[in-house]
Amino acid sequence: MTEQARSNCGNCGAALPNRLAQARMVTCDHCGSTSVLRDKVFEIAGTGGEMFETPSLVEIGVPVVVKGLELLPVGLARFSYGRGTWDEFWCLDGADGLWLSADEGDYALERALPQEHWPNGTRPSLGGEIDIRGEVFRVNEAETATCVAVRGEFPEELEIGEAHLYFDLIGPHGQIATYESWEGGETWSAGHWVDPWEVRRA
């Protein structure tokens, strides 16, 4: 957050957490409203949705060690695919930050893929193979999911009820890549699958 950013919730006036330089979206701990950084000012964006408590190895604000990295989860976005949900934790690691996804025991740690490494002109299709940074990834799963709840802080704007199309790709040596698109945007990320027994409190 920049020095000029307003640090109070536009809905209830409570102080917003302001420790993050790269936060573009934050939820109010007091009323659950979401605020989005626009023109160096946090503006009220909507509600954070209803976050039902589910068993999880990861909690916002509780540092975890994953694959030797000490991470501080600061944001949780929950996506629904109809029959169930999965969680995406935005984590800080002292660098650019990364996403730790948790889906019924399937954990993956991914960083945003720089745009110059995006597969050029290729749109994923289930079962298809895509070259990413010289390695072959196979599209293993395609899912449309809806963001149903958010808590904490995020590097991007997430809208409750917005549909996201996901393609999960499996690469060699336990690698994963994800293509995600939504109305008005798309992104690629890449990383590794994580054994749940490798996720532990710091």
Next chain:
Amino acid sequence: MSVSSFNCTQCGAGLDVLGGGRVKSHVCSYCGAELDAQDAYRVIRQYRDMDRPKTPFDLGMVGELWGVPFTVIGTMGMSERHGGQSWHWVEHQVFSPTHGYGWLNVEDGFVSFTRKSREASYPAGVSEHLIETSEHRPSVRFQGESFTYYASGIARPTFIEGEFNFRPALEDRIRYVSLLGGERMLDILDSGGEREYEVTRLPDQAALFESFGVAPDRIPRSYGTHPLSVITRSPDQLFARNLAIAATVVALVLGFFFTFKGEVIAQTEQTRAARNVELPFTVTKETGLTEIEIYADAYNSWAWFEAELEGGEGDPIAIFETGVEYYSGSDWTEGSREVRTRLDLPPGDYTLFLEMTEAEVDWTGGRKADRYSATVRQGVANAMWLWGVAAITGVVAFLFLGQRYWHHKSRWAGSDWSDE
């Protein structure tokens, strides 16, 4: 945990939903209908007359595996036939909201725990051709550990009930190659054109049955040694084992050191077998034993000696008989060309009279002893107590090491590998 339920779309029976959002298939416990869990429980197919396998676990049982609660959500009876024999085991799909899906396998009275891995081995697979033609057990590297071929075959389901995160079918044929590591089994599975990797561990059996609340009369009796069972020693046992090994080595080293210690006080030249030896010597040391060593050049033969020891005044001190025998083949030897006799002699003058009384060849290509010699040493220590210590501690060390050896042998006893 909260349990939701639905009614079977085929028979109307109430069924619990235990397995989370990634469940794809639900086979009704009552009518055998396989329902599509991702499509309003539409009936996919109907199973009939499946023989229910014997297992200590029921759907819905909850227990901990390495501190993580898992729920039994599915049951598959499995079978394999080969060479006129058949093997049967049970696989239960289990689910944890935090740790995902896995399997509890019931076989030969043991229960192991299997999870899929997204990492591949190097090399990625072990082909049937390699197994048939390799002179040694094939091995792969996986997660930094070496896994060695244990068994392979084709498994098929015989019974399906409950929830699964895939769509099992009685027609499925799963080719597997099992490779054994230290405390883990790696299975490389080929099914429907896909290759998957599974890692199996053996949990503490008593703790597992207690945690899942298995009634004592349902706990299966185990047979043999599970390939994943390991000998775990307490720190006290490890200390005792290391102490026994160290004590044996020290006692043997000291024993040999004292045995060969001593001062040569008389020695003959090589003497023809037909001639007798008269060897005077003087013992000056008051401590230690006097050792008379006789050497003969026997080869695949034996020689017998009569010895007489007189004091300085010609008084008889000792009369004894002894022999050497030495046999040798292309890769073995037996016996020794030397024999030693120890006496407790006070300081004084002595004379040894020695005669080779008999020698004979009794093995192919043997040579009768033709020459012999004698050496007298004084101040030789009596190492009998050290040999005794070495024997006792050696037995203890042997039992420890032997137990590990036989355990290792029995771990691999179920392997289908043949060196032929």
